[in-house]
Amino acid sequence: MIKLSEKIFKDDIGQEPTRNGYGYGLVAAGEENSNVVVLCADLTESTRSHWFAEKFPERFIEMGIGEQSMAAVAAGLGISGKIPFISSYATFSPGRNWEQIRTTIAYNDSNVKIAGHHSGISVGPDGATHQAIEDIATMRAMPNMTVIVPCDAVEAEKATIAAAKIWGPVYLRFTREKTPVFTDKETPFVPGKAEIFYQSKSLPEVLIIGAGPVLHNALLAARDLEEDGIGVIVLNNHTIKPIDERKIIELAKKTNAVVTVEEHNIIGGLGGAVAEVLANHYPIPMEFVGMQDTFGESGEPEELIKKYGMDAKSIKEAVRKVVKRKK
Amino acid sequence: MEILHEKKLKELEEMANTIRQDIIKMLEQAGSGHSAGPLGMADIFAAFYFYILNHNPKEPNWQGRDRLILSNGHICPVRYAAMARAGYFPVKELKTLRKLGSQLQGHPHRRHLPGVETTSGPLGSGLSQSIGMALAAKLDGRKYRVYCLMSDGEQDCGNTWEAVMFAGKNRLSNITAVIDRNNIQIDGFTEDIMPLEPLRDKYESFGWHVLEVDGHNIEAFIDAINEAKAVFEKPTVIIAHTIPGKGVSFMEFDYLWHGKPPAKEEAKKALNELRTLGGKIKSEHE
Ligand SMILES: Cc1ncc(C[n+]2csc(CCOP(=O)(O)OP(=O)(O)O)c2C)c(N)n1
Ligand SMILES: [Mg+2]
Numbered sequence: 045m046i047k048l049s050e051k052i053f054k055d056d057i058g059q060e061p062t063r064n065g066y067g068y069g070l071v072a073a074g075e076e077n078s079n080v081v082v083l084c085a086d087l088t089e090s091t092r093s094h095w096f097a098e099k100f101p102e103r104f105i106e107m108g109i110g111e112q113s114m115a116a117v118a119a120g121l122g123i124s125g126k127i128p129f130i131s132s133y134a135t136f137s138p139g140r141n142w143e144q145i146r147t148t149i150a151y152n153d154s155n156v157k158i159a160g161h162h163s164g165i166s167v168g169p170d171g172a173t174h175q176a177i178e179d180i181a182t183m184r185a186m187p188n189m190t191v192i193v194p195c196d197a198v199e200a201e202k203a204t205i206a207a208a209k210i211w212g213p214v215y216l217r218f219t220r221e222k223t224p225v226f227t228d229k230e231t232p233f234v235p236g237k238a239e240i241f242y243q244s245k246s247l248p249e250v251l252i253i254g255a256g257p258v259l260h261n262a263l264l265a266a267r268d269l270e271e272d273g274i275g276v277i278v279l280n281n282h283t284i285k286p287i288d289e290r291k292i293i294e295l296a297k298k299t300n301a302v303v304t305v306e307e308h309n310i311i312g313g314l315g316g317a318v319a320e321v322l323a324n325h326y327p328i329p330m331e332f333v334g335m336q337d338t339f340g341e342s343g344e345p346e347e348l349i350k351k352y353g354m355d356a357k358s359i360k361e362a363v364r365k366v367v368k369r370k371k
Numbered sequence: 372m373e374i375l376h377e378k379k380l381k382e383l384e385e386m387a388n389t390i391r392q393d394i395i396k397m398l399e400q401a402g403s404g405h406s407a408g409p410l411g412m413a414d415i416f417a418a419f420y421f422y423i424l425n426h427n428p429k430e431p432n433w434q435g436r437d438r439l440i441l442s443n444g445h446i447c448p449v450r451y452a453a454m455a456r457a458g459y460f461p462v463k464e465l466k467t468l469r470k471l472g473s474q475l476q477g478h479p480h481r482r483h484l485p486g487v488e489t490t491s492g493p494l495g496s497g498l499s500q501s502i503g504m505a506l507a508a509k510l511d512g513r514k515y516r517v518y519c520l521m522s523d524g525e526q527d528c529g530n531t532w533e534a535v536m537f538a539g540k541n542r543l544s545n546i547t548a549v550i551d552r553n554n555i556q557i558d559g560f561t562e563d564i565m566p567l568e569p570l571r572d573k574y575e576s577f578g579w580h581v582l583e584v585d586g587h588n589i590e591a592f593i594d595a596i597n598e599a600k601a602v603f604e605k606p607t608v609i610i611a612h613t614i615p616g617k618g619v620s621f622m623e624f625d626y627l628w629h630g631k632p633p634a635k636e637e638a639k640k641a642l643n644e645l646r647t648l649g650g651k652i653k654s655e656h657e
């Protein structure tokens with residue numbers, strides 16, 4: 045098994061938002077490569093771009109509230125040899141500026157990294173206008189785009205550093221709230237390579253595939269399910285595109301049932317991507333944990349995750365349901 | 372519109388103060404949300420809901436009502452407080468702001484709360500929606516007016532200028548826009564982040580009639596609204612110069628109060644300042 049935090053199931057596990065990992069990663073990438081530039085649209089602190097801005101003021105570009113312009117300016121910078129990271133909330137970038145990203149970044153194959161912050165409903169009290177639940181789908185549907193969804197602050201830092209080294213457009217998805225830090229500096233992270241984060245001792249009956257901080261809920265569910273006699277495998281599928289087909293098919297063949305877990309609409313996100321793989325290569329019963337094609341609302345993050353069915357309890361129910369569907 | 376006599380003005384000023392106190396209490400309860408913008412716009416909201424608007428709180432969907440579009444949705448606490456005080460819903464509901472199941476979403480949503488004309492939060496799309504409503508009024512031969520409140524930060528948005536250009540071209544005189552010119556946005560002062568000046572010239576060159584007022588002078592603001600109604604060949608924009616955080620000394624002019632609520636002690640201090648305001652600053656209309 046790979047190395048994860050020793051406190052993975054402890055109450056006193058460290059908590060940090062994934063956006064912090066972006067902030068640390070930007071500084072590290074900026075130190076390593078002087079072509080890294082960071083753009084932001086009037087959200088410098090909340091996207092954690094301010095650490096880079098303080099360290100490399102000459103390579104930080106304040107766009108004002110102009111996400112469309114930010115994407116296209118970054119495209120120009122990328123075409124001119126820079127490695128721009130554009131930072132805003134996911135509802136605005138890649139929300140509002142989707143077409144600029146499509147044409148000027150993706151179609152141009154300009155080396156731009158798009159950081160969508162405050163994704164999912166765990167944004168909480170700000171409400172549905174600020175809760176991006178469609179961004180994985182809209183970015184994934186775009187040719188040339190790599191899509192990475194880190195599960196905690198440590199993985200977020202690694203993903204940010206890795207994105208600077210990947211040639212071409214990359215979408216990175218971050219969240220606002222503090223969430224458990226359950227990976228470790230030594231946990232392997234290779235874009236495009238899914239990793240097993242949990243393997244029951246008994247024969248696994250279900251493969252849970254997750255991405256983002258809700259992956260921790262999948263691990264909690266896995267532990268409980270094993271105690272209840274249902275063995276599962278949990279796969280951290282941080283790279284939604286290009287997806288690790290080989291690994292998914294290999295494990296699906298062991299369990300013959302899959303549950304996907306994401307803080308995103310169940311249409312077009314991680315669940316959609318996995319369903320495409322299975323439909324093509326190995327069709328088996330599947331359950332989708334995520335937003336059931338509704339908008340969110342104001343509330344505390346934990347309340348919302350529970351109400352909209354992305355907590356450990358809901359994941360366990362989905363697992364039991366998919367087991368029943370196995371023939 | 373009734374005549375704006377001294378007594379009415381005094382009432383409006385007192386209502387603005389009540390709304391400010393509501394805002395502080397709501398935000399403290401919510402534990403998140405925006406302080407500076409709502410406090411800065413309390414006088415203008417009092418003027419709209421208690422004098423300017425042709426509306427009926429008991430019948431929020433009445434076809435003939437004036438439309439008040441809040442483009443910068445993050446200042447919704449001021450709208451919610453004004454609506455509650457005007458009778459759209461019980462004042463005690465204000466304390467549910469941003470909580471699960473509340474009508475009072477963190478950013479306003481038209482399906483959650485009747486009387487909210489449209490959903491906002493993402494900046495820069497209110498003026499275009501207002502144009503849609505103004506065009507519908509013309510098509511249907513209706514007389515209602517469309518008021519669009521915007522922030523100065525929103526003037527950074529490309530969409531805002533697409534709308535400004537369109538309304539100018541089409542001479543939409545049934546639209547009056549109001550800009551909360553408080554000189555702050557999230558990352559700092561507007562003139563440092565993305566300079567807007569000369570803002571008046573920009574609007575004028577796009578075919579708008581431009582008025583500038585002190586956004587805390589209710590009488591001057593109402594005069595400007597009346598002047599806008601009398602302009603038949605152009606849309607009007609009122610640039611309302613306001614003080615972010617107005618009424619609470621430690622919040623005024625400070626962009627760090629854009630997006631945070633007062634903590635318990637801060638709220639206490641703020642409420643105390645607002646409650647004693649009448650004693651300190653004598654109203655001109657007493
Ligand atoms: C399209 C879009 N981009 C970014 C944001 C995040 N945001 C919320 S308020 C704000 C700026 C605030 O400036 P202003 O509206 O003038 O705010 P205030 O004066 O009330 O502090 C920003 C960038 C947003 N709501 N919408
Ligand atoms: Mg402002």
